[in-house]
Amino acid sequence: MIRVFIVDDHPVVIEGIHSLLQNEKGIEWAGQAMNAQSCLGFFVNNTADVVLMDISMPGMEGVELCAVMKEKYPSLMVLGLSSFNQGLYIKKMMENGASGYILKNSSKEELIEAIHAVYSGGIFFSGEAGEALAAYQKSSKTILPVLSSREKEILGLIAEGYTNPQIAEKIFLSQFTVDSHRKNLLAKLNVKNTASLIRKAVEQKLI
Amino acid sequence: MIRVFIVDDHPVVIEGIHSLLQNEKGIEWAGQAMNAQSCLGFFVNNTADVVLMDISMPGMEGVELCAVMKEKYPSLMVLGLSSFNQGLYIKKMMENGASGYILKNSSKEELIEAIHAVYSGGIFFSGEAGEALAAYQKSSKTILPVLSSREKEILGLIAEGYTNPQIAEKIFLSQFTVDSHRKNLLAKLNVKNTASLIRKAVEQKLI
C-alpha cells in the first residue's frame, strides 16, 4: 500500500487527484495540505510514502519545500506537480531531491505509473516534461547564467530604467564600476546590448 | 437544474470539479472537453447553461474560445477559470463576453456560488480576481499601450538586440524612421530608455 500525500494550493487539483486515486488498488490517501506550513505540520505526527507537490505555491516555493522535506525525511519520495512545462523548474526540483515530475495535464494512467515508479525508487517524467528538461539542459550547456549578487542587483536596477550614473549614485559606487558589472552581464548572458540583455534576463527569470 | 460544462486541458481539474459538483443539488454535469475543438464539437448536438473555461489552453486560447462560443450561443454563460490571477487576462475574458472569473484555488462554496450567480445573469469574481481586475484597470488608465503593427514589429527587433541602423537595413527603412518609431514606443509606454522599454513590453506581453 503506497501512502500518497498531496500539497497543492488548488482545492480543485487536490479533489481531482483524490478522486482519480480513490479505489485505486495499492494506493492509499495519506492526506493533503494547501501550503508548505501545514504540510510540514502534518509530517510531525504522520508519514507518507510519496508526496505529490505543486511547485508553484504562494509563500514558500515548492522547490524549497522539496528540499526541506527531503532533508527531514530522506525516505520520502517527492513527485513534482505543475501546470508548467519548464525545464528550469524541473531541473531545480530534481536538484532538490525530487524523484520525478509530472504535469497536471497528465492522464490518470500516467499519474499512477509515476507514483509506482518513484515509490520503487525510480525516476519518472511526463513525456513532455522529460523533453523540456532535455531541451533545457542542452541549452544550458552553451549558456549558464551564474550571476553574482552584485550583478543581479545591478541587473535589476538596469531593468527598472536606471542609467549607469544613476545606479552608481544609488548604491554608492563609481560609474566605472557599474560599467564593469554591466559589461560582465553582457558577456555572461552572451548578448550585445541592453535590449537583448533585459529580454534574456526576463526569459531566464533572473529579474 | 443548471447544466454545467467544463473545458480544461488538465484532467485533474476536470475530475476535481466534477467531484466537487456531484451530488450538488440544482447542478447537473453536462460534459467536458479538453480543448477548444472538442468543446465546439460538443455544442453542435448538445447544450449547457454554464461553461467553466480554462483561459490557458494549448492551441486556441480560452479567450478566443470564449468569444466564439458567446457569438454562437449568446444565452450561454461563460465562467473563466484559471490558476493565474492577472488583471489583463481577466479583462480580456470579460471583453469577450464572459460572465465572471474564478481562480482554481477557490473553495467549493465559492465555485457553486459563482455558477449560480452567472446562471441567473449576474457577474461573479473571486475576491482576489476582482482585486486584480480593479488594480489592472486602475493602472491601465494611465498607461494604455496601443501600438501600431509597425511599432510592434520594431519593438520585436529591438528586443532581439538589433540596433536602429540594423533594423533600418533589415526592413528597408531609413534609420531616421526607425528612430522615430523607437521614440514613439518610448513615449507610448511611458518609459525613458531601452531597458525599461523591453521590461515593460515583456510585462504587458507585447513581445
Add this chain to the structure above:
DNA sequence: GGCAGAATCACTCTTTCGGGGGATAACCTG
C-alpha cells in the same frame, strides 16, 4: 596563507540612444 573569483576603480574612444525640432504623403473614418 595563498589563490580564484568577485568587487571595486580608472581611462579612452566609437557607436548608439534619446530629446528636441521639423516635414510630407498615405490612409482610414466619420
Add this chain to the structure above:
DNA sequence: CAGGTTATCCCCCGAAAGAGTGATTCTGCC
C-alpha cells in the same frame, strides 16, 4: 472632404552605452 493616425524622412546634439585594457582590494575556500 476634413481630420486624425500612421508611416515615412530629415537634422542637431548631448548623454549614455559598449569595446578595449588594466589595476587594486576583498573575500571565501582549500
